[in-house]
Amino acid sequence: MATATFYDPLFLEHDTGPGHPERAARLEAIVACLQRTSYHASLVKLPKREATLAEIGLVHDSQYIAQLESFCNQGGGYLDGDTPVSQNSYAAAVLAAGAGPGAVDAIQKGDASNAFLMLRPPGHHSLRNRAMGFCLFNNVAITASYARSRGFERVAIVDWDVHHGNGTESIFYNDSSVYFISLHQYPCYPGTGARKDRGAGAGSGYTLNIPLAPGTGPAEYERHFAEEVLPALEEYAPDLILVSAGFDAHKSDPLASLELTTESFARLTEGLRTLSGSLCAGRIISFLEGGYHLQALAESVEAHVAVLAT
Numbered sequence: 001m002a003t004a005t006f007y008d009p010l011f012l013e014h015d016t017g018p019g020h021p022e023r024a025a026r027l028e029a030i031v032a033c034l035q036r037t038s039y040h041a042s043l044v045k046l047p048k049r050e051a052t053l054a055e056i057g058l059v060h061d062s063q064y065i066a067q068l069e070s071f072c073n074q075g076g077g078y079l080d081g082d083t084p085v086s087q088n089s090y091a092a093a094v095l096a097a098g099a100g101p102g103a104v105d106a107i108q109k110g111d112a113s114n115a116f117l118m119l120r121p122p123g124h125h126s127l128r129n130r131a132m133g134f135c136l137f138n139n140v141a142i143t144a145s146y147a148r149s150r151g152f153e154r155v156a157i158v159d160w161d162v163h164h165g166n167g168t169e170s171i172f173y174n175d176s177s178v179y180f181i182s183l184h185q186y187p188c189y190p191g192t193g194a195r196k197d198r199g200a201g202a203g204s205g206y207t208l209n210i211p212l213a214p215g216t217g218p219a220e221y222e223r224h225f226a227e228e229v230l231p232a233l234e235e236y237a238p239d240l241i242l243v244s245a246g247f248d249a250h251k252s253d254p255l256a257s258l259e260l261t262t263e264s265f266a267r268l269t270e271g272l273r274t275l276s277g278s279l280c281a282g283r284i285i286s287f288l289e290g291g292y293h294l295q296a297l298a299e300s301v302e303a304h305v306a307v308l309a310t
């Protein structure tokens, strides 16, 4: 079945200022690269769909949402040491937060079996009550909660961004209905994601952290994926798989020092795609998170989408 995508030029208007690595050019490079592919015409383009306040409120405190809107309306500035926003950042964040729920609806209607969402701002560091690490609303967490509200019972989130998805982990740390799995460089920003952190209370055992030393190469990384991530997914048997797809574990990325290649992302995607076929009718929704070397980012996304779409 078809692969859906979502992109909107409003995402370019989240202006992080000169010299910031999380910049509009990232999406422009991805869009240009996908437009040159043989399968571009076959991708289902999802319609524009903003998140409602209730949907964002599945994850975030209403006070934080209102503060973010007001801060952007007043022209923006820095929310933390590395998270700037501009006038249009709130609107971009609301649109990014709605893309995942839109993809859930499309999959439930049978319009697509999987999706890749080209979003800015990214989401996986944002916490219930604050922005963090270039992230405003936690797009993947909002989508997991939305999917639960739409009848999905077990949602798995695989986070292969090079940084630990601390926001997503914290939101579902006590929840067995969302299994959070992260592979990340460790130590690295944001400092969380130790192996021993496995969830708590009812969520005990439903967080899996795979910390990897700086310099870890494709063979070792992919071995952890094959020997830990895929078996954990198989055992959990999710009815929907979400991916926090950052591409900053690429060896060319300037912000971290794992050593994946473009082909690694194709193989990771192949592993998920094959497993999802037997577990959940191929249902995968993938969200752009990080990735800061423009060419490596665009080519890695292309490798990822090519496997989803073929």
Ligand SMILES: [Zn+2]
Residues within 6 Å of the ligand: 161, 162, 163, 246, 248, 289, 290, 291
């Ligand atoms: Zn990252």
